[in-house]
Amino acid sequence: MIQRRTEAALERCLPPATTAPTRLHAAMRYSALGGGKRIRPLLCHAAGEAIKADPRLIDVTACAVELIHAYSLVHDDLPAMDNDVLRRGRPTCHVEYDEATALLVGDALQTLAFQLLAEQPAAPSPERQLLMLTVLAQAAGSRGMAGGQAIDLAAVGLALSIEELEFMHIHKTGALIRAAVLLGAHAGGADEAALQTLGHYANRAGLLFQVVDDILDAEGSTVTLGKTAGKDAAQDKPTYVSMLGLTRAKELAARLRAEAHAALDVCQADTVRLRALTDYIVDRTF
Amino acid sequence: MIQRRTEAALERCLPPATTAPTRLHAAMRYSALGGGKRIRPLLCHAAGEAIKADPRLIDVTACAVELIHAYSLVHDDLPAMDNDVLRRGRPTCHVEYDEATALLVGDALQTLAFQLLAEQPAAPSPERQLLMLTVLAQAAGSRGMAGGQAIDLAAVGLALSIEELEFMHIHKTGALIRAAVLLGAHAGGADEAALQTLGHYANRAGLLFQVVDDILDAEGSTVTLGKTAGKDAAQDKPTYVSMLGLTRAKELAARLRAEAHAALDVCQADTVRLRALTDYIVDRTF
Numbered sequence: 001m002i003q004r005r006t007e008a009a010l011e012r013c014l015p016p017a018t019t020a021p022t023r024l025h026a027a028m029r030y031s032a033l034g035g036g037k038r039i040r041p042l043l044c045h046a047a048g049e050a051i052k053a054d055p056r057l058i059d060v061t062a063c064a065v066e067l068i069h070a071y072s073l074v075h076d077d078l079p080a081m082d083n084d085v086l087r088r089g090r091p092t093c094h095v096e097y098d099e100a101t102a103l104l105v106g107d108a109l110q111t112l113a114f115q116l117l118a119e120q121p122a123a124p125s126p127e128r129q130l131l132m133l134t135v136l137a138q139a140a141g142s143r144g145m146a147g148g149q150a151i152d153l154a155a156v157g158l159a160l161s162i163e164e165l166e167f168m169h170i171h172k173t174g175a176l177i178r179a180a181v182l183l184g185a186h187a188g189g190a191d192e193a194a195l196q197t198l199g200h201y202a203n204r205a206g207l208l209f210q211v212v213d214d215i216l217d218a219e220g221s222t223v224t225l226g227k228t229a230g231k232d233a234a235q236d237k238p239t240y241v242s243m244l245g246l247t248r249a250k251e252l253a254a255r256l257r258a259e260a261h262a263a264l265d266v267c268q269a270d271t272v273r274l275r276a277l278t279d280y281i282v283d284r285t286f
Numbered sequence: 287m288i289q290r291r292t293e294a295a296l297e298r299c300l301p302p303a304t305t306a307p308t309r310l311h312a313a314m315r316y317s318a319l320g321g322g323k324r325i326r327p328l329l330c331h332a333a334g335e336a337i338k339a340d341p342r343l344i345d346v347t348a349c350a351v352e353l354i355h356a357y358s359l360v361h362d363d364l365p366a367m368d369n370d371v372l373r374r375g376r377p378t379c380h381v382e383y384d385e386a387t388a389l390l391v392g393d394a395l396q397t398l399a400f401q402l403l404a405e406q407p408a409a410p411s412p413e414r415q416l417l418m419l420t421v422l423a424q425a426a427g428s429r430g431m432a433g434g435q436a437i438d439l440a441a442v443g444l445a446l447s448i449e450e451l452e453f454m455h456i457h458k459t460g461a462l463i464r465a466a467v468l469l470g471a472h473a474g475g476a477d478e479a480a481l482q483t484l485g486h487y488a489n490r491a492g493l494l495f496q497v498v499d500d501i502l503d504a505e506g507s508t509v510t511l512g513k514t515a516g517k518d519a520a521q522d523k524p525t526y527v528s529m530l531g532l533t534r535a536k537e538l539a540a541r542l543r544a545e546a547h548a549a550l551d552v553c554q555a556d557t558v559r560l561r562a563l564t565d566y567i568v569d570r571t572f
Contacts, residue, residue, distance in 0.1 A: 015429060019429070021433045023436065024428055024433060028428060072393075075390075080364075080385035080389055100366045103364065104361075104436050107393075110393065110396055110397065115420060118404075119419075125412075126415075127412045129416060130404050133400065137398070137401030137405075141397035141398055142307070142310055142398070146393050147310060147394070149390055
């Protein structure tokens with residue numbers, strides 16, 4: 001239901017494909033609509049629900065986070081980066097359109113994320129909304145997601161320690177997962193204590209998500225994943241599976257799930273939905 | 287003096303090259319520091335001065351606009367776009383570093399622009415600051431600068447009408463020039479009347495800037511420009527010079543300058559600096 005809700009909200013905030021420049025707008029819609037697991041919007045809504053935020057405020061925040069995620073996928077798939085041709089079961093943006101368009105699509109989706117979170121009501125106060133914009137930008141930027149991507153590029157073919165691998169993932173995937181949770185809570189006007197507890201949960205959930213992703217990449221097929229399977233190994237990228245082996249990677253996932261639940265145990269808010277979502281993330285693999 | 291001030295402000299807001307990921311941060315600094323005419327920060331400060339804004343607030347805004355400009359240059363220079371090797375007298379980012387890094391540099395510079403404008407004091411009220419973020423995002427996004435770039439790509443080799451050329455430039459260059467002026471005014475808490483007058487001025491100044499740029503590209507040498515001269519013609523891009531010829535392009539520049547001055551004539555504020563800046567833009571060519 002949250003997935004459909006997010007799809008509808010994204011549909012509303014993306015410019016129509018009939019508006020000039022039409023090819024760019026069509027390509028933006030192609031890249032941001034029609035699929036994806038919408039894990040970040042789900043986390044955003046679940047955290048918002050814990051704080052009893054107005055779900056309509058959360059829609060804006062969830063879309064902003066998802067647009068950042070969508071932009072990063074379009075750019076990551078480019079030939080200069082991962083050079084991937086399949087995403088969500090369809091040709092990647094630069095394959096379906098062209099490289100220059102895909103570059104601009106990523107650029108414009110990022111801009112739209114910030115535009116949305118600045119121009120739509122998304123928080124109990126304008127001060128809080130500025131803080132949310134800061135949180136999103138910190139998570140997306142060179143000391144967050146984009147920085148993680150840079151570390152990832154530099155790591156190809158290198159023998160990382162497990163700590164270095166964790167450092168990379170905390171940036172590359174963890175930062176935006178964390179932001180999704182915190183922004184959902186901010187939209188509900190969460191206090192410092194709630195933000196801290198949820199932040200601790202989100203740190204575990206972010207790493208969990210990446211471990212699960214590594215397991216899926218190693219175990220899954222291209223058909224079930226909707227993206228090219230086994231590409232981490234093919235590109236000689238260090239992963240939890242390549243470093244720990246499949247069995248220990250699954251043990252790590254189980255431990256991170258337990259830690260995520262434990263973090264929620266001390267939270268005063270109603271975290272039923274966040275718990276279920278954490279299990280859903282893990283159960284994708286087992 | 288404003289250029290030096292902007293350089294120092296950019297220097298402060300960019301992450302140190304010693305912070306991980308160091309290569310990305312060094313490349314961000316390489317691309318955003320050390321040169322450029324800083325036309326947008328100049329316009330931002332001049333508009334702010336007209337409204338008697340606190341110059342320290344303007345520094346934040348001017349940096350945010352300039353970071354958007356810097357990101358767009360890094361991405362425009364990529365092989366998939368203009369494939370240029372020289373910028374501000376130095377190798378372009380993807381030549382000095384590599385394509386993947388240049389892609390991430392552009393992404394992260396854009397993020398930093400919004401982070402800066404969200405996290406630093408930049409306006410008389412938080413409501414106004416959210417509005418400024420919206421203005422910047424609208425100017426940068428698919429219905430502004432990025433959209434103009436898409437139209438530009440689609441126009442290569444086509445016979446545009448002068449109206450279509452103008453439409454392209456209003457988006458590609460004009461939108462961010464306009465935002466620079468309006469954001470400077472917003473930082474000073476400008477009222478609706480001042481915003482309208484200055485917006486009208488900025489529309490003329492934006493187009494003027496592009497006409498002058500086309501003249502410089504046709505007349506200048508690579509050494510004086512610090513970027514590859516004559517590349518519009520080489521890439522078969524329509525320009526004011528290719529469409530009107532040099533003489534009529536210069537006449538158009540003179541007319542736009544007069545219109546820009548006329549727009550300032552009706553403005554209540556002190557527009558001495560904006561006038562001088564308009565002349566400075568034109569005098570680059572004559």
